[in-house]
Amino acid sequence: MPEGKIMKALSGFYYVNDQGSVIQCRGRGIFRKNKITPLVGDYVEYQADNDQEGYILDIHERKNELVRPPIANVDQAVLVFSAVEPEFSTSLLDRFLVLVESHQIRPVICISKIDLLDDTKQKKIEQFADDYRKIGYEVVLTSAKWEESITHLKPVLDEYVTVFAGQSGVGKSSILNALRPDLELKTDEISSSLGRGKHTTRHVELLEIGNGFVADTPGFSALEFATLELEDLAGCFPEMVEASERCKFRGCLHMNEPKCAVKSAVETDEIKLYRYEHYQQFYEEIKSRKPRY
Numbered sequence: 660m661p662e663g664k665i666m667k668a669l670s671g672f673y674y675v676n677d678q679g680s681v682i683q684c685r686g687r688g689i690f691r692k693n694k695i696t697p698l699v700g701d702y703v704e705y706q707a708d709n710d711q712e713g714y715i716l717d718i719h720e721r722k723n724e725l726v727r728p729p730i731a732n733v734d735q736a737v738l739v740f741s742a743v744e745p746e747f748s749t750s751l752l753d754r755f756l757v758l759v760e761s762h763q764i765r766p767v768i769c770i771s772k773i774d775l776l777d778d779t780k781q782k783k784i785e786q787f788a789d790d791y792r793k794i795g796y797e798v799v800l801t802s803a804k805w806e807e808s809i810t811h812l813k814p815v816l817d818e819y820v821t822v823f824a825g826q827s828g829v830g831k832s833s834i835l836n837a838l839r840p841d842l843e844l845k846t847d848e849i850s851s852s853l854g855r856g857k858h859t860t861r862h863v864e865l866l867e868i869g870n871g872f873v874a875d876t877p878g879f880s881a882l883e884f885a886t887l888e889l890e891d892l893a894g895c896f897p898e899m900v901e902a903s904e905r906c907k908f909r910g911c912l913h914m915n916e917p918k919c920a921v922k923s924a925v926e927t928d929e930i931k932l933y934r935y936e937h938y939q940q941f942y943e944e945i946k947s948r949k950p951r952y
């Protein structure tokens with residue numbers, strides 16, 4: 660049975676890439692009965708009627724799936740945060756990081772618009788980049804105006820299925836455009852295909868960039884911790900996972916427990932105070948399950 664990967668979903672058709680050829684497939688009725696819908700990113704088995712058309716017969720087990728955008732088997736999320744306009748916020752970044760980590764997706768931090776920085780702000784941003792690199796995150800600094808900085812993103816995307824995420828206005832479409840200038844889309848045109856425009860459809864597409872694939876629709880737009888449990892929160896802070904092995908109590912939640920190694924690590928600056936404060940903030944939020952955004 661031939662196999663391929665769904666690259667695009669549009670008007671009931673799934674476009675399956677099988678080693679470079681694209682076959683326009685319909686889903687079989689069986690999916691509707693089982694309430695499984697094929698998703699962009701799915702690895703599928705299909706039956707070809709001819710060179711160009713066929714039917715999807717089976718969907719391989721998914722590593723994960725996102726609801727918005729509807730896409731399966733996402734490897735990583737590039738979290739785009741502008742250095743300025745809008746101002747860089749570690750609080751919002753940490754929120755995105757926790758959401759992405761809780762989906763078992765690898766986050767990559769992209770700090771954009773670095774062409775707009777003066778020396779003082781540049782130093783501050785580099786300090787933050789350093790903090791996050793120490794935790795183990797990959798951090799890339801970009802400017803859509805400097806082609807060379809965008810080329811640093813390319814190797815990050817290779818071999819992976821990536822979704823971009825981040826507030827509106829941070830430069831996601833500009834980066835995508837710089838990565839694939841041949842698409843010749845204006846940023847506002849991309850924005851409307853990004854689902855914010857009037858002609859919103861369920862169109863989702865994986866764009867080939869180098870040897871990787873990038874979703875043309877940004878993800879993680881709902882920013883509340885709807886399904887995250889309190890005891891899983893610390894697991895979304897890699898530097899806390901390490902320290903928590905030394906907490907006196909098993910199941911320590913690093914709030915008011917005595918002899919908490921996480922709190923000691925904050926005192927010695929091994930864990931950044933702002934990261935721990937965000938942990939506390941998210942903890943309270945999950946406890947009361949009242950979304951802040």
Ligand code: GDP
Nearest residue numbers: 772802803804826827828829830831832833846
């Ligand atoms: P999106 O909403 O995240 O897709 O952001 P856009 O790509 O639409 O960019 C929002 C605005 O920021 C536009 O006016 C862009 O021209 C501008 N912009 C994006 N990237 C950069 C950058 O690297 N440097 C500067 N100076 N402006 C940028």
Ligand code: ZN
Nearest residue numbers: 906911913919
């Ligand atoms: Zn603890």
